Amino acid sequence: MAASPSVDAPLHGAMTPVPYRVRTRSQETSDTWTLELDPLGEAVAPSPGQFDMLYALGVGEVPISTSAVHLGDGSLTHTVRAVGHVSRALCALEPGEVVGIRGPYGNEWPLAGAVGGDLVVVAGGIGLAPLRPAIRHALVHRAEYGAVPILLGARTPSDLLFRSEVEEWRARLDVEVDVIVDAAAPGWHGRVGLVTELIPQAVFDPDKTTALVCGPEVMMVFVVRALAERGVPSQQIWISMERNMRCGVGHCGHCQLGPKLICRDGPVFRADEMMPLMEVREL
Amino acid sequence: MQTLAELIASSPVFSGLADDDLALIAGCAQNVGFEEGDLLFREGDDADVFYLVRRGRVALELHTPDRGGLVIDTAEPGDVVGWSWLFPPYRWHFDARAADSVRAIAFDGACLRGKCSDDTRLGYELMQRFVAVMIDRLQHTRFRLLDVYGGVAVG
Numbered sequence: 001m002a003a004s005p006s007v008d009a010p011l012h013g014a015m016t017p018v019p020y021r022v023r024t025r026s027q028e029t030s031d032t033w034t035l036e037l038d039p040l041g042e043a044v045a046p047s048p049g050q051f052d053m054l055y056a057l058g059v060g061e062v063p064i065s066t067s068a069v070h071l072g073d074g075s076l077t078h079t080v081r082a083v084g085h086v087s088r089a090l091c092a093l094e095p096g097e098v099v100g101i102r103g104p105y106g107n108e109w110p111l112a113g114a115v116g117g118d119l120v121v122v123a124g125g126i127g128l129a130p131l132r133p134a135i136r137h138a139l140v141h142r143a144e145y146g147a148v149p150i151l152l153g154a155r156t157p158s159d160l161l162f163r164s165e166v167e168e169w170r171a172r173l174d175v176e177v178d179v180i181v182d183a184a185a186p187g188w189h190g191r192v193g194l195v196t197e198l199i200p201q202a203v204f205d206p207d208k209t210t211a212l213v214c215g216p217e218v219m220m221v222f223v224v225r226a227l228a229e230r231g232v233p234s235q236q237i238w239i240s241m242e243r244n245m246r247c248g249v250g251h252c253g254h255c256q257l258g259p260k261l262i263c264r265d266g267p268v269f270r271a272d273e274m275m276p277l278m279e280v281r282e283l
Numbered sequence: 284m285q286t287l288a289e290l291i292a293s294s295p296v297f298s299g300l301a302d303d304d305l306a307l308i309a310g311c312a313q314n315v316g317f318e319e320g321d322l323l324f325r326e327g328d329d330a331d332v333f334y335l336v337r338r339g340r341v342a343l344e345l346h347t348p349d350r351g352g353l354v355i356d357t358a359e360p361g362d363v364v365g366w367s368w369l370f371p372p373y374r375w376h377f378d379a380r381a382a383d384s385v386r387a388i389a390f391d392g393a394c395l396r397g398k399c400s401d402d403t404r405l406g407y408e409l410m411q412r413f414v415a416v417m418i419d420r421l422q423h424t425r426f427r428l429l430d431v432y433g434g435v436a437v438g
Contacts, residue, residue, distance in 0.1 A: 125432035155432040182427050186344055186352040189382055193356055194423050201359075216431040 014249045017055045017100025018042045020076060022093045029159050032126065033091040034067060034079045037099060043074025046104030048111065048133035049240065049268045053248045054078060055100030056089035063245040063263070064090075065130035066104070069137075076101065079129035079161065105248040106267045109134040110238055114210035118146040120202065120232070122223050124153040124195050124215025128161045130240050130267075131214050135169070142174055149176045149202040153195030153215065156181050157188055176203060195219065196226040206231035213271075214240040221278060224271045237271035287312055290388060294335050296363050296412050304405055311394035317381035323364065330373045331392050333365030339385035344378040356420070357382065363416055368392025 020037040027033050046052055046066040055061045062084070068077035082091040093099060111119075111134060119138050123131045138148050150169060154160040160179060170177040178198045180191040191197070195215070209232050213223050220239045227237050243262045246254040250264030258277040260266065288309040291297045297308065315334070317323060323334060323341060334341070341358040355377070358364045367375050369392070399406030 153432070155430070159432065182430070182432065184354040186342070186354060186380070188342070188354055189340070191340070191357045191359070192342065192354045194426055197423070218426075218429060219431045222426065 015102065015247065017053070017061075017102045018044065019098050020101045022095050022097050022099060023075070024095055025091075025093060028079060028161050031083070031091075032079060032081045032161065034077060035090065035093065035099070037076040037078070037101070039074040039076075040098070044076065044101055044103050045071075045074070046076070047108045048137055049109035049130065050104040050106045051130075051245075051248070051263075051267060052076065052078065052101050052103030052105065053245075054080070054086075054090055055102070056086050056093070057098065057100060059089040060086040061100075061102075061246075062086045062090070063105070063242065063248060065240070065267070067129040067132050069133045079126070079132075081126045102248060105263055107265075109212055109240075109268055110210060111137050115141075115144045116146075117208035117210055118204040119148050120204050120209050120211040120227070121148070121150045122153075122195060122199070122211065122213045122215070122227075123151070124219040124223075125155065125159070126161070127213075127215030127219075127240070128152060131212060132162060132165075134212055139169070139172070139175065146208065147176070147204045148174070149178070149204055151195060151198040151202060152177070152179045153198075153219065154179070154181050155183070157184050157190070178202070194222070196222050199223070199226040199230055202230075206233075209236060211237040212240075213237060217241070217278060221275070224275055234272035234275065235270055238268055239271055239274060240267045241269060241274065242267060287314070287388065290337065291335065294363075295361055296335070296416055300408070304408070307398055307402075307405065308390070308395065311391040311398065312388050315387050315389045317385040317387070319381055319383045321381045321385075323379040323381065323385075323387075324375045326375050326378050328375050330365065330367035330375045333363060333368050333390050333392055334379075334387040335390070336360050336362050336364060337386045337388060339387075340382040341385055341387075342380050342382040344380055346378065352378075354382075356424075363413070365392075366413060366417060368396070369410075369413060 019040040021040055023038050024036040025033055051063045051065040053061045054064045064078045067079040080087050080090045082088040121131055138145055180193050180195055180198055184192055211227050211232055213220050224237055241262045243255045245263040246252045248263045250261045255262035288305040292305050336358050341364050342354045343356040345353050345355050364379055
């Protein structure tokens with residue numbers, strides 16, 4: 001007779017959240033908060049580009065990309081925009097409260113493959129959150145990359161995420177950081193317009209460039225086109241997708257886009273794989 | 284030191300024009316400078332000039348009673364600021380303000396309109412170029428109408 005599992009044995013599987021406690025909650029913009037989380041037991045360790053399923057207890061789960069990578073201590077950082085009932089519940093969590101975590105899921109930004117060439121980062125709105133770990137990695141390993149233009153778009157200056165950190169990046173002499181907003185109050189010294197408008201003037205060698213792009217899908221479509229106009233091959237452009245991910249492990253099919261399951265095959269895709277699917281109106 | 288005609292020829296909107304055309308256009312142009320905060324033009328005023336930005340940034344501002352001032356676009360080096368000189372009633376629809384120290388080439392719109400009327404080939408050439416710039420700006424404006432960063436309510 002086979003031995004029965006101990007009643008004390010953990011039942012953790014791909015669909016079982018592990019508990020994390022909110023250490024800090026900091027407001028980034030009018031509708032976006034960053035949560036720093038500590039494990040209460042088992043820990044998960046996402047890499048740049050990966051996401052976790054965050055479970056607001058009794059409310060529901062949403063996929064949220066990691067917005068900072070911590071090595072060793074098991075802590076997590078997620079930046080959440082309050083746009084629905086689950087994300088609003090997550091953004092309302094106070095320090096000390098508990099959240100469920102499943103993950104990490106999905107693939108990573110191709111940072112190793114970009115070594116030796118230029119690394120162009122284009123982020124729009126909340127899309128800067130999944131890209132921040134990649135930017136931090138590139139800045140820590142700065143000598144491994146050529147030019148590193150960081151091109152950021154936001155609705156208004158006050159909607160720009162991680163403003164103090166962006167200012168630190170701008171102060172560096174070894175990266176080019178450019179910000180453009182849809183509209184601003186008089187006195188704003190930066191640019192107003194589309195994030196695609198930053199691409200023609202950005203300094204990089206298209207042939208030796210890896211581009212990382214994250215933002216609303218429609219923005220990514222225009223950015224991929226603008227990068228292609230600069231001569232960047234679509235095989236060297238990577239975009240991070242988000243499409244109604246529910247299970248995170250490729251079982252439920254909610255995030256299916258053509259032959260792809262975003263949670264299992266992505267969320268980071270090469271543009272030449274994903275653009276043809278994004279241009280199909282029925283998908 | 285570059286002549287005015289050479290400076291004009293190096294801009295995207297005028298590049299490739301014949302030397303005679305450039306000389307004619309340069310005859311309606313002069314170098315100008317603005318300090319941060321200076322108005323290049325003001326909504327409702329006569330639109331008798333336009334600018335080619337050489338250095339610095341120009342903010343296009345719209346003023347509304349309920350929201351106050353709003354920067355709706357910026358022009359960078361190489362960009363043209365101002366189209367209202369081309370079409371009746373020749374009045375500005377926005378304010379244009381120097382967002383920082385600006386160097387620009389100012390063109391006398393009335394002078395250039397007269398030259399375009401006298402030389403319809405040049406007029407058509409310039410019209411094509413300005414319409415291309417306007418279509419580009421219109422496409423950007425349409426894209427921004429999508430409010431892509433506003434997002435949709437999910438999760």
